[in-house]
Amino acid sequence: MNSAKGGPAAVQALNVSKVFGEGDSAVVALDNVSVNIRQNEFFTLLGPSGCGKTTLLRLIAGFDHPSNGAILLEGEDISGLPPYQRPVNTVFQSYALFPHMTVAGNIAFGLEMLGKSKPEIDATVTDMLRLVQMEELKDRQTSQISGGQQQRVALARALAPHPKVLLLDEPLSALDLKLRKEMQIELKRLQHETGITFIFVTHDQEEALTMSDRIAVMSAGNILQVGTPRDIYDHPAERFVANFIGETNFFQAELVSVKKGAGKIKLASGKTITATVPDGLVANGHITAVVRPEHARIVEPGASSTLVGTLENIVYFGTDTHFHVALGGEEAFIVRMQNARDDAGKFSTGMNVGITIDANAAQVLRD
Amino acid sequence: MTVTATHEGPVRPTKSAAEVAADATQRDIRNCWLLCAPALIVLLCAASGPLAIMLMYSFLKAGDYGGVLWTFSTEGWFSVFVQRDIFDETLSLADAHVSIFWRSLKLSILTTLLALCLGFPTAYFIAMRPLQTRNLWLFLITIPFWTNLLIRTFAIMEMIRNHGIINSLLKSIGVIDEPIQMLFTDFSVMLGMTYVYLPLMVLPIYASMEKFDFRLVEAGYDLYASRFRVLRRIIIPLVKPGIIAGSILVFVPSLGAYVTPRVLGGGKRMMLGNLIELQFGQGRNWPLGAALSITLLVIVMAALLIYVRSVQRRDGGHG
Ligand SMILES: Nc1ncnc2c1ncn2[C@@H]1O[C@H](COP(=O)(O)OP(=O)(O)OP(=O)(O)O)[C@@H](O)[C@H]1O
Ligand SMILES: [Mg+2]
Numbered sequence: 001m002n003s004a005k006g007g008p009a010a011v012q013a014l015n016v017s018k019v020f021g022e023g024d025s026a027v028v029a030l031d032n033v034s035v036n037i038r039q040n041e042f043f044t045l046l047g048p049s050g051c052g053k054t055t056l057l058r059l060i061a062g063f064d065h066p067s068n069g070a071i072l073l074e075g076e077d078i079s080g081l082p083p084y085q086r087p088v089n090t091v092f093q094s095y096a097l098f099p100h101m102t103v104a105g106n107i108a109f110g111l112e113m114l115g116k117s118k119p120e121i122d123a124t125v126t127d128m129l130r131l132v133q134m135e136e137l138k139d140r141q142t143s144q145i146s147g148g149q150q151q152r153v154a155l156a157r158a159l160a161p162h163p164k165v166l167l168l169d170e171p172l173s174a175l176d177l178k179l180r181k182e183m184q185i186e187l188k189r190l191q192h193e194t195g196i197t198f199i200f201v202t203h204d205q206e207e208a209l210t211m212s213d214r215i216a217v218m219s220a221g222n223i224l225q226v227g228t229p230r231d232i233y234d235h236p237a238e239r240f241v242a243n244f245i246g247e248t249n250f251f252q253a254e255l256v257s258v259k260k261g262a263g264k265i266k267l268a269s270g271k272t273i274t275a276t277v278p279d280g281l282v283a284n285g286h287i288t289a290v291v292r293p294e295h296a297r298i299v300e301p302g303a304s305s306t307l308v309g310t311l312e313n314i315v316y317f318g319t320d321t322h323f324h325v326a327l328g329g330e331e332a333f334i335v336r337m338q339n340a341r342d343d344a345g346k347f348s349t350g351m352n353v354g355i356t357i358d359a360n361a362a363q364v365l366r367d
Numbered sequence: 368m369t370v371t372a373t374h375e376g377p378v379r380p381t382k383s384a385a386e387v388a389a390d391a392t393q394r395d396i397r398n399c400w401l402l403c404a405p406a407l408i409v410l411l412c413a414a415s416g417p418l419a420i421m422l423m424y425s426f427l428k429a430g431d432y433g434g435v436l437w438t439f440s441t442e443g444w445f446s447v448f449v450q451r452d453i454f455d456e457t458l459s460l461a462d463a464h465v466s467i468f469w470r471s472l473k474l475s476i477l478t479t480l481l482a483l484c485l486g487f488p489t490a491y492f493i494a495m496r497p498l499q500t501r502n503l504w505l506f507l508i509t510i511p512f513w514t515n516l517l518i519r520t521f522a523i524m525e526m527i528r529n530h531g532i533i534n535s536l537l538k539s540i541g542v543i544d545e546p547i548q549m550l551f552t553d554f555s556v557m558l559g560m561t562y563v564y565l566p567l568m569v570l571p572i573y574a575s576m577e578k579f580d581f582r583l584v585e586a587g588y589d590l591y592a593s594r595f596r597v598l599r600r601i602i603i604p605l606v607k608p609g610i611i612a613g614s615i616l617v618f619v620p621s622l623g624a625y626v627t628p629r630v631l632g633g634g635k636r637m638m639l640g641n642l643i644e645l646q647f648g649q650g651r652n653w654p655l656g657a658a659l660s661i662t663l664l665v666i667v668m669a670a671l672l673i674y675v676r677s678v679q680r681r682d683g684g685h686g
Binding site: 063088094109 | 604
């Protein structure tokens, strides 16, 4: 789907399936997954627990082998190579630092195994220590440093051999919020400075949105959608994606016409608005569409409003306010508006209000 | 406000903080001795005491029918290393003793190495089993412990004797014409001791390995280490405490082994344990026996010291 545009491929998965176990107890961890990860990109695998993120990463690293399909690295099939022959390094969720070596010893390990010369190893280790700002602690035992520092060492250790691809399996999940934010920025910086392709696994949608060049949203062993954070957020093609990332309003409508991904949908109120339509969908009646709360507006009921309902609840959040509007369906339609100085008291609960939807803000779902 | 009140109040005869602390330490020390008493008594009666008696006996004169005469003599120690010719009373190095010392040391080291070579993969194998079946494997490893040592040793004898199972089998399939002499050789002694002491090697290594985080192996592979290098650079250094403990547990009893060399060595392949037994039995030379025992102890200590030192030095190399 995205393979045509963008730079050359770093990692490709071609129809990859992975089944654990046999017979009745078989678990399909990956179900015919294809994805194209470009060079120098910060690519994120995002999905709920158990959706197969770690499995895909382990197949790329070579710890497991696909039951079906192939993994390509820069166009070459590496499915048969053991992990120690793949120019791919991993930052493990548990860090997996070698407890019998110092910080510097850990970072040097990969280089030693590659048979680099002593001066070269020393130089690279020093570089890496500087890169992750751990120069002072290089002779410490890995058990004598904090979680955040261990995280940095794990990163430096994986970066030191300068792999073609760096795999990161939820590397930030063990850190507290503040450190996590710091490390997010640092990871982004490291990716930029080294120019290495990062494949990053997380189940935190905010982390995925802020850090990635592109995101693949996974569910139950499938990749549902691949795109830039904006794409994914503004134009979720599947119900799962829309639901998983951010807050969303679902509503029923009728697809009237489609032309090159842009369509016209008719709402229950009889109004027609423009919407983005995923590839391959034709105008054949009933569909579900979504609109992000911040892409709608509360107005006085009147000619300009696309939907009309009763204001159920007003939740004040400081910078913005959430309006819950009952439209007669099961769930209230949520509108999020930035607070201006003068709009206090303009609306109150129980009022009849109108909702307008920004142009092209509506997205039609595939199912 | 409360601070000023106490300041102006009557001076009470309270103890200073330092005094209280000193009292507490004294009490702690007293308690400590009390709590240690059982261990100290055991150590004194079961370890230091007998050792002191042995040391004393080694400096006494041998009685004619065993036992000791209460006169000081260095004859016992003297004859550990030196022998006196029966006819012309000339002195020479005690060849028999030296060769027995040497054989004991050699066989114990070989036994330890063989047990390590067999025990390490076994422990690894068990540690890799699923949690539910591990205890079963451990149980299988320890089963020989539940059987009498003598019976196990005779079982080995049955296997390797000239008309035993192995030789008959080899003969029947035509590999050999004449039986291979395995019984009553150094080989049979080593084989027997390895068999007997193998669990002592497997258990400590397994205990280390069970604590080992096998994700480190994947981290090793990820960083370009082949299987062999992962073994050498990651697994072995981290289970080293188990390897050291297992080696000590096998080496020490091997050096003093008595039953196995007696049965499988057939009296010709004597080890230190047998030599010592001989002095207290037929030899009727208790001082020599005592001196030999202490020599054995010294050898064990020295060997352990060298071993632990060398292991630690190699450890320091990687930093
Ligand atoms: N070795 C294995 N044997 C059997 N099933 C496995 C194995 N590894 C993973 N699975 C199953 O495969 C599925 C995907 O697992 P995976 O570890 O890839 O999930 P994940 O997306 O990384 O989840 P999380 O966010 O919790 O880490 C799960 O249902 C899991 O139970
Ligand atoms: Mg995972």
